[in-house]
Amino acid sequence: METGVELTESxxxxxxxxxPVFSSxxxxxxxxxxxxxxILEASGVPCMVVGPQTLPNLEFQVQVPEHMLGEAQRILDExxxxxxxxxxxxxxxxxxx
Numbered sequence: 673m674e675t676g677v678e679l680t681e682s683x684x685x686x687x688x689x690x691x692p693v694f695s696s697x698x699x700x701x702x703x704x705x706x707x708x709x710x711i712l713e714a715s716g717v718p719c720m721v722v723g724p725q726t727l728p729n730l731e732f733q734v735q736v737p738e739h740m741l742g743e744a745q746r747i748l749d750e751x752x753x754x755x756x757x758x759x760x761x762x763x764x765x766x767x768x769x
Contacts (some may be wrong), residue, residue, distance in 0.1 A: 688692045690720065690735040693744040701732040708748065715747045 689724045694708050695701075705721045712719045717740050723732030 691737045691738045691741055693719070693736045693741060693748065694734040695731050697731040704735050705732040711751050712736065712744055712747060717744050717747065718754040719744070 693712075693729065695705055698704070702721075702723060705723065708749070709719050710719050718734055719734055719736045721732060721734055724730045
């Protein structure tokens with residue numbers, strides 16, 4: 673049956689598990705999770721943030737399809753190595769259009 677939706681290599685399969693690539697129970701865990709989600713999505717890695725909206729002292733996670741875990745970790749390692757200066761440069765580039 674044709675659905676009209678084209679799947680890409682990065683899309684999870686229907687029976688594939690989502691696995692955590694990041695987790696934090698720190699006070700800023702939710703905001704850090706959102707930043708990591710943005711980095712991964714900008715790199716074409718599908719992901720989702722899982723965590724309690726009403727109990728911020730519990731753990732937040734960023735989860736990716738299991739087959740994308742290695743790629744997601746590589747992207748985050750590169751982002752950490754590039755540091756804040758790369759983030760400022762990317763923001764400046766996005767503002768310029």
